[in-house]
Every structure is written in C-alpha cells, then in structure tokens.
Amino acid sequence: MAFEKDFNLDATELRLGLPGTSDEQASTTLRIGNKRALPDMNEDSSVAAAKKCDQETAPPTKAQVVGWPPIRSYRKNNLQTKKTEVETCGMYVKVSMDGAPYLRKIDLKMYKGYPELLKAMEDMFKFKVGKYSEREGYNGSEFVPTYEDKDGDWMLVGDVPWEMFVNSCKKLRIMKGSEARGLGCVV
C-alpha cells in the first residue's frame, strides 16, 4: 500500500464506487484483492479464485478464504458430522390399548425402526404382535398395532418406510380382537 501511494496510482485504481468518491468498503475489499501482484505464482488455484472473486463482490465470502474463520480442523470436522445428525427434540405420541385403563406415551425418536418400536410397545403393555407380512398384515396374534396419520386415517403399522411413519404418526393404538381382524383385511 505504501508503494502505491507514493506513485499516486489512486487515480487509476479500479474501484467499486463512483469516480471521485473514496468508499472505505471498496478500498478494503480491493486491498485484499490487490495483495498479489503475481497471481499465478506460488498460489493455490482455490486461493487465486477467491482473490478474483474479491475484486468483483463486496466482502470476501467466508467459504472461500483459506484458513478463515480460524477454527481448528479437528473442531470443524467434528461439528460437520453433527450437522447431519437429526436433532433429538422428542416426538411423543399417545399409545392406547383396547381394554387398558389408561394410555401411555412413547417417544418415536428413541427408536431406529419398527422392530425396536414394537418390542417397546410389547414390553409396555405385556402383549405380543403377530408376524408382519405386506400381504396379510399381522398374523398369529389378536393384537394389531395401528396408528392415526396426519389425515386422520387409521393405518397399519409397518407398511411405509420408518422415516415416513415417524413423520406422519399422530397416535398409536393397539387394536384387539374382532376390530383388529377387520383392519387386517383393508387394502
């Protein structure tokens, strides 16, 4: 910068503002952009690209400046893996069983899939579900797990992918006896 001031290159400098104005923002941006007089020597292509970008836009975009913000790689790597984790804020739904005096609540987010959920329900209410098949629903037990979905319809647990189920399930109900058999025949 001192070098450039001595030779009064201000008049010929490329700026973001109107001629005659001296915008601090623009000159700062330019300072970063103008740092390298020799753009292709000793430079990472990504860094060079970042510097070219600087001259066209306002403040340098964060993602393109190497080593900024100054966070240890270890920390950055560990936070990034976390971004893909589903935040566990709990998804409690009521569970009723025909004939039981009161309802229970379980957190759907605690389970990774249907087998775990069904096992938890079996433990809670002391019953056993039958064997699931797509064609016939649950066979071999008078208890059938069902749920009420977003549309208010009573659906058989297990038909749709787990994630879809978790997102659409409003209530669980363990049907028993003749009513259950009726549901098992619904397409």
Next chain:
Amino acid sequence: MNYFPDEVLEHVFDSIASHKDRNSVSLVCKSWYRIERYSRRRVFIGNCYSISPERLIARFPGLKSLTLKGKPHFADFNLVPYDWGGFVYPWIKALAESGIGLEELRLKRMVVSDESLELLSKSFANFKSLVLVSCEGFSADGLAAVAANCRFLRELDLQENEVDDHRGHWLSCFPESCTSLVSLNFACLKGEVNLGALERLVSRSPNLKSLRLNRLVPLDTLQKLLMRAPQLVDLGIGSYVHDPSSEASNKLKHAIQRCKSIVSLSGFLEVAPRCMSAIYPICGNLTTLNLSYAPGLHGNKLTKLIQHCRKLQRLWILDRIGDKGLGVVASTCKELQELRVFPSDPFGAGNDAVTEEGLVLVSAGCPKLNSLLYFCQQMTNAALITVARNCPNFIRFRLCILDPVKPDPVTNQPLDEGFGAIVQSCKRLKRLSLSGLLTDQVFLYIGMYAEQLEMLSIAFAADSDKGMLYVLNGCKKLRKLEIRDCPFGNSALLEDVGKYETMRSLWMSSCEVTLGGCKTVAEKMPSLNVEIINESDQTEFNLDEGQKVDKMYLYRTLVGHRKDAPESVWIL
C-alpha cells in the same frame, strides 16, 4: 549466598516452580547455574526446533518432565503443509539412549508415530504421564504399546488429536496389574473400545479422577463406570441419549448423583436435550463446563442447565447459545473467569450466532472475566469500550468476527477505537487476537499500551508498514507474532531484525514481504531460521528476489538449520 552448601540452595530452588523464575535463577552466577541445572526436573520447550535433544540432555541430566511444541499456531487452520515437521521421534530416541528417567511427556502440534510411542513405552521404566494435544501420526497400535508397557502409568490424555486408525483394542492392553491410573481421556478417538475392559480398568483404578469417554461408549456402560468411580473430579460424557422416563435413565441419574466430587464436565458429543435434567444435581459444583461439541443443546434446555451452574469459572460453548443465553450466563455465573464461544456454523447465515450484545452482557455480569475467545457475527466500538470498562482484568482477549473485514455496523467505522480501549484498560493483557476492519491506528494503540503483550494474532488488517512497526517498537515483551493478509512489507520486516531474537517466532503469510527481504533477515541474523513455505506443486523455488513470499516463518534457534524439512520448505 556463597557460603551456603549446594544442598541448601537446591532445597531453595526446589520451591521455585515457574520456568521463568528458574531460568532467571540460572543466570545469577556460575554456581547457581550449576546447581539449578542438576536440580531441574521440568523443562518447557515452546519450539522444538529452537534446541536439540542432545543439548537438553547435556544441560539437564535430572530431567523428568518435558513439554514440547512443534508446528506454528496457524497450522491449526490448514496454513502449514502436513509434512512441515515437528517429529517427536528424535527426542524420544535421544532421551532413551541417554538414560534419563523421563516420567512425563506433554506434546502439542507434533507428529507422533506409533514407533515413537512404542519406543517411549519401552524406554522409561517410571513413565507416568502422556499428554498429546492436537497431535497426529499415531494409531491405536501406539496407544496399545503405551497401555501394555508403562507399568506405572497415571495419565493418558488425548486432546483433539487426529488419530489414524480407530480400530484396535488398545484399552484391553492395560495389564491387570495396572492400578495407578489417575487420568484417562480418549474422547477424540473414533473407534470402539472394549467395554468390558474399560469397566474392569476403572474398577481397579481407585485413584481415577479424570475420565473422558468417546462417543461409542453406550449409556449403560457410562452408568456402570460412574457407579464404580464416584470419586471422579472430571467427567467427559461421549454419548448422552436416553429416554428420561426409562429405567436406564433412572439408574443413570442415581449414578450421577453419587459423583459429588465432579467439578468439570465436558463432551455430550451426542445429546438428547431433554435428558439434561439428570445432570442438574451435580451442576451446582461445576467450575468447568465444555459444551462446545454439543450443537444439539440450545435454547431453553441449554439455559436451564446453565442456571444450575452458579459456581462456573470456565465455560466453553457454541454460539447457538445466542445473546439471550449469554445474558443467562451473565446473571448466573458470577465467578466466571474464562469464556469461549465457538461458531456452530462457520460458513452459514449465522442465524443462531452471537453479537456484541452477548459479550456486553457477560462483561457486565461477570467482573472476574479474564480470558475470552469469542466468535461473533459483528462487533461495535461502543461494545468494546464498554467491555474494556467492565473487565479490566483480561489476560487473554481473542475476538473473531466471522466476516474478516467487517466494520462497526452501527457507525461503519473501523474497530480501532474499540480494541484501543481494550489494550488501554487491560494492563495485564498477554494475548490478543484482532479481527474486523482495522487500520494502522489500532496498532499505534497496541504499541503504546499493550506493555505485557506476549502474543498477537493479526489478519486482514492495517494500511501500511506503520502498523507492524508500531507493534515491534512498542511491545517489549512480545514473544509470538502471527500475521496473515496484511500489507506489511520489507521495510517493516527489516526495520529491527535484532528484535526477532527476543521473540520465539514470527509468522507472515500473504503479506508484502519479498524473498529478498527474507534473505536479508537470514543473512543478518544467523541465530534465526527463516523458513519459506511454498505450497504449490512446483518443485523449484522461484529465485527472483522481488518475488513476494507466500508464507514465511522465522524463529530463534541455538542449533541452526533443521535437517528434517520437506521439499515445500526452504530454509534461507
């Protein structure tokens, strides 16, 4: 003093713990030098290339504890090639061959191979303590050797290391006879450990005070470990996801409550926020809390937790806490001394981030605050001036505004006045990191007021060489200066080359210094190593003296050029 026998002086020196003081003692006279060197047990070497292991051993034959640091600080941010150096093997080899009874080794930013760990484990019968911070190059195999061979191991502390191979049953290698463990930290390991071996190890370690687990230790194991180690003082929880209404959760709650001595808590690498209530019973005792790896904790659950921590002195947190959350910290944690706020989303829109408001609140509520690391969206001069007034006791003040050259958003001015207020008010300031839009003016203030400053980090700042000159001329106690992307050139670099001999190191990258300038420094100061680091693929360095240097790292040394530099590093 000359009439005291050596043993008396030695006894007196024994009570002098600080490295600085011991160094001063050794300079008084020849006999004090001699007595001091034979009685010295702990040595700290801030730059492993400033001295050789042979000279260390020759001077301090009674050495028991060695601390070594390798790569420059900016290596943390990927600015230094991976093969730059900092190998610990030659040190271990030399110490092993010398017969020195090494008991403790603490390394930071060094390359530690499995071979070195193996050699370490077999060479020192009384080895007690290994602490590795931000190191790399080793795998679970190296750890297995340490576990198996160090019969009196007290401390194995792995902090934020990049470990190559995460498989391996190193934990099972602790023999049944090993009952001496005081501290075990393997939070940074990504692999599974043998849970049974872990439980048995903890059971037979009555002195265990510090235990930090990795993510893959399940809840029921955590509960069992806590039941067996209620004497714990420091706990790092890996995975913390459970259903609060479950039996497992109740058992865990009970186990946690038994641990009445826990004052330091960290981890929560995986966390279900609703489960935090199980922790409340021990929160009242906590002095240290590190939640900086737990982005799942925010909002009400986080602030509720903090409201239980009235005795907190050190808090590391993510910026998801928000300004409001920092307000809760301010009103709850009156004993707070150190605060670190890390960004949870470094490149994102910053919806959850903190601003100057949070910092002002904390400064008003926590008068004992003396150490700060604060990543934020924005900062104003007014806020910094207020903070400076509220907290004149800062020893460390590191501010990082995520947008590198952002001015004060209210006035559109540079942040010179704000930082100026900080250095003027905080007379004990030792470490300072600047960010935001800054001109030469801030450096004038730093040179004038920051009399105790030892370490300064500058990025995207200043208008001219004057900035750097103000600092070099004014800060008499400066030890480490690291600069990136500033318009400092040869005239600043060459103004007073003798100054660099009074410092540990100088880093300059993406500045205006040229090869010619660096060569001049190297010529005039043979006691410095001047390294040019070139990251591009070209194998030859351009020899044009007018060529600007991408990265320069210079440091004082007593042992000349190092022999282990890779091709990308040229020592002038």
